[in-house]
Amino acid sequence: MAQASSNQTGSKVLVFDFGAQYGQLIARRVRDLHVYSEIVPCDITADEVRAMNPAALILSGGPASVYAEDAPTIDPEVLNLGLPVLGFCYGHQTMAAVLGGEVSHSDIGEYGPATIERDRESALFNATPIEQTVWMSHRDSVSRAPEGFVVTSSTDVCPVASMECPERKLYSTQFHPEVRHTEYGQQILSNFLFNICGIEPTWTMDNLVETMSREIREKVGDDRVILALSGGVDSSVVAALGARAIGRQMTCVFINHGLLRKGEPEQVEEVFTKQFDVDFIHVHAEDRYAALLDGVTEPEEKRRIIGTQFWKEFFAVAQQLDGVKYLAQGTIYPDIIESGARKTGGKASTIKSHHNLIPFPEGVHFDLIEPLDHFFKDEVRELGLALGLPEHIVYRQPFPGPGLAIRIIGAVSPEKLEILKNADAIVREELDAYNARLFEATGERNSEHSCWQYFAVLPDIKSVGVMGDERTYQRPVIIRAVESSDAMTADWAKLPYEVLGKISSRIVAEVPGVNRVAYDITSKPPATIEWE
Known part of the structure; x- marks a missing residue:
């Protein structure tokens, strides 16, 4: 494509x-x-x-x-x-x-x-x-x-x-x-x-949707397509485009590893079962992931386990489906550029390996459909809006494939996941509102002071606190909020004290097991945006 x-x-x-x-x-x-x-x-x-x-x-x-x-x-x-x-x-x-x-x-x-x-x-x-x-x-x-x-x-x-x-x-x-x-x-x-050149400025998202839909139909014909739907922006846009182009010839496989943010699995299922006419399969793999991650502390080992199991779960479903010839992916332009792939020029230096390379099991192969591979992230968001995706998916923040497992420092447990999901939901709710106020005041979605990415981190320590005149020994939560445009560099967001204060008060009051909140004020570099 x-x-x-x-x-x-x-x-x-x-x-x-x-x-x-x-x-x-x-x-x-x-x-x-x-x-x-x-x-x-x-x-x-x-x-x-x-x-x-x-x-x-x-x-x-x-x-x-x-x-x-x-x-x-x-x-x-x-x-x-x-x-x-x-x-x-x-x-x-x-x-x-x-x-x-x-x-x-x-x-x-x-x-x-x-x-x-x-x-x-x-x-x-x-x-x-x-x-x-x-x-x-x-x-x-x-x-x-x-x-x-x-x-x-x-x-x-x-x-x-x-x-x-x-x-x-x-x-x-x-x-x-x-x-x-x-x-x-x-x-x-x-x-x-x-x-x-005498060119007419006619390239818009609306007629782009028509063209891309037609080209997908022409390529697929009567065959079937399978998509690993993560719930992120890129795969969701491909799912919406596929729904418009070929309907139930596309099967969206949503692997729920239990490591997504609070409410996200429910949001994804609702959108792609009620709003778009695709064949949607929700794989509940939470227990299998929990068993595999039990006691694992090294971040790269977490990533390996989660990535390997993801494709095992995905291909287990794929091999049960008949007539599937194509695998659709949400590969976007920067992915191709960073991999140094010849299809986009071939002279650019390789920055990182392609994050969508597929480890096909022996005897299994699908032809790829990558309809977004010549588009930038903000163009993909515009395309999502043109396709009718809700804003909470279109403007969803970048989220690592291993999910909350790499925002929990140390071993992942059901208790830690519950704490982090609840704390992270508060961080996102308050900073979503903060960004919305800036958008209303400035008319720019990415104003000078808006947050580009924000989330909570749960470190593998406990600290002493006092709650209700009693000593507590509970976990701290770390807030990470950055300003960036491309994630290559980032600066910590200069949030108003009253915003930080409200987030801290809410987390301590509403999330059992937390008695302290800290704010990470380190830029990238020397730090990374994620903690692991």
Whole structure:
């Protein structure tokens, strides 16, 4: 399903990946303008590009030098397809080198904000000032533009900050229009997409739902699909999409390991049995997990046990179903990028192994359907709303696969689970309300002070307290609340004292077995968001 929306409007933009740290961001900025885009390998052939029928191409930046022995480059015929092309940074230099210009290594680099001065009128710079601030990150630069090109802007350091050949619809900039630090960057992208390429901004979630549903139906035909439904955002959106596309040809298997947050199993079952017409199987595996985790304290061992048992439970159900050919997954764009997979470009460094790799048992195999694998998390949330998923699922916080087992430090027991579920429910209820107040006041769901993720942790200690004039020896609860956008870095949330005070008072008063509440004020790094 990698081409999930490629034929939606016939106005797809391909972003060539040269290993840029901003590669994903380019695709995202294009989508922000309601034009579909996806990342492809930089060494894709001209014939492959032609077969994908894009409306335009963008050449990303990259860390290499165009003259390095193993420098990535493009098929020169790509520039002869008659398609509009826009290059940034390394893409700018590659365009120059391939077409006979010169790229030189400068003694002085440009990193960060720089001021460009436009040398002439240009459709790419329409409605932008003669002087403007842009974001640079280079030492190599184009020293001579190719034949037929004109220089359209420069800086004190960079003689060819941008160049173009309007007759061939080829444009490029040394700077990065996709980053917010380039003050007119989105206007430049808009000029390219709409004025130069003539693309219509028709990529919306509503018509995306129609396209993706049709493509799933065409791929599946009369076969059946199985989905491991965790109740998280990604798998829930795939379930809702499958319900719309193929109805009861999709079986959603919900493995209840007893480690979910309070009320979540009931919410998942209600949504996917009453609101969406899918075949829903609720596997109650709580007792089996409890027996396997009894006495286990090492976090990685907890993860191994929970993950291994999950797939045992899942495939036990799958093998009882007839006619299942496909396994649907909630894989999203950052998962693919972080795994360094070639399907999205192949030049990006591997950050972590793909969290959705499936350990098929011997003799068992399903073809994969990954309808979200070209979408970002907030786009997935928008898609969920368009599909009619309730907000409490669409805006559900990130939750680790092993669930509360890794928010209980030490061995997991029924007593500890009950304490943590009740305390965590209070934390979420109060901070949900806090975020809602900020949203009402600011009109932004992710305002400067809102919490991105928040939960309770139960450490493996007890402490002395006084309750009702009597000594207690009970457990503390630790609150973790962070501000972030992507979980790569995070800062502790600067919550008002009255909010923290109310959470503390409620937990101690309402959760038996707790006599103390602490707040974790450590950023990531050096800490992680989760405790284990």
